[in-house]
Amino acid sequence: MSLKLITASAALAGLVALAGCAAPGTPSTGSSPMPPPPPGTACNAEGAQFAVGQRAAASTVEEARQRSGSYMARVLWPKQVVTMEFNAQRLNLDVDATGVVQRVRCG
Structure with missing residues (x-):
């Protein structure tokens, strides 16, 4: 066999092996998209005040989410990098360095 044929065969074998790692229909990012939120799940921060x-314990965050009527909630720590797009169905709980909720807002 010539060196070109061996190199081409090895490259093809590598591509076939990599193709077997991805399931059909899965996003290339490896994450699955969230299902669309049910209608009427707009956040109202007054209920979560x-x-x-x-402290931003899981039970407190979930109760705040439910009381606000939001679809999801997130805890934001000081200097944490977060996405800035507005989401009317998301509750944000801003905490201090010790994990105590300082501010509750939608978005």
């Missing part, structure tokens, strides 16, 4: 001054 009770959380200000409390």
